[in-house]
Amino acid sequence: MTAHPPFRKVLDGVATREQMFQLFSRHKDTPGVDLLSGTPYSGEWFEIAASEYHFMLDLLPPLFMRTGMFGMSEFKAGNVTSVFFAIRIRGRERWFHGFCDLTDRQSPDKMRAAIIAHETGASDSMTRAEKLEAIWNATHPHFKGIAGEINPHNWPAEHRGKRVILVNDGGNGTIPKLLEDLSDNEIDNRMGAMRPHTKRRGSNDDDPS
Known part of the structure; x- marks a missing residue:
């Protein structure tokens, strides 16, 4: 773990x-x-x-x-x-x-x-782990779940109990994918979709405290 x-x-x-x-x-x-x-x-x-x-x-x-x-x-x-x-x-x-x-x-x-x-770090200072947590929290319950809770035989034993979200796999349609296996592009796309709803703050001032 x-x-x-x-x-x-x-x-x-x-x-x-x-x-x-x-x-x-x-x-x-x-x-x-x-x-x-x-x-x-x-x-x-x-x-x-x-x-x-x-x-x-x-x-x-x-x-x-x-x-x-x-x-x-x-x-x-x-x-x-x-x-x-x-x-x-x-x-x-x-x-x-x-x-x-x-x-x-x-x-x-x-x-x-x-x-x-x-x-006060870089403009995109979230780590991969932090981005995955943010994506999980922002995903509607209908589009996420736990591997193995339904149809456990569809998942290898080592993946059961892990977090899963639905992703668009192009020609294969919408499929379940382990949260931890999201590609960098998939993460960036989902983070980008979340950010327009966030009021971004200016950074003209330099006082960090």
Whole structure:
């Protein structure tokens, strides 16, 4: 099994409130993961709107709060909880949510640094793993699933339980394909289709913090 990077973006663009709550529980139907530990969520982050940041701040008394950051008092699982960030990036205020494992008390600060590093990098700074996560999250449930849940004999044993999406295979029509096997062109096409719905921010200002 491929190890996750310590911090990883799971949605391209700014999450709506509906998307935010979906991402809070996105692993609930993932087979073979230990949800009680919170580990599948630890290190995941995505961008939200200011309204969602303040909505969550008012929802429950925070576990901790300091300038530009607060943690939820209700843990996701184990020592993993939601941390919300208000970060000024290139002269603009932006807001983010991340799952931090507070076994490491420095994890919120490390995540904040990782978000800034990611968002001030190249214009297309998402890794392949991050793009696949964004594609999976943006794909309608009717067009994705888990290999082997239906007609298990259609999939080799080593692929059962992996994530699958439907792709257009030209003359072969629409076929299921392992998410991890998407070609670079397929990834770029799907990311490109998602981006027009995202309001892109300018980059005239240079202040990264």
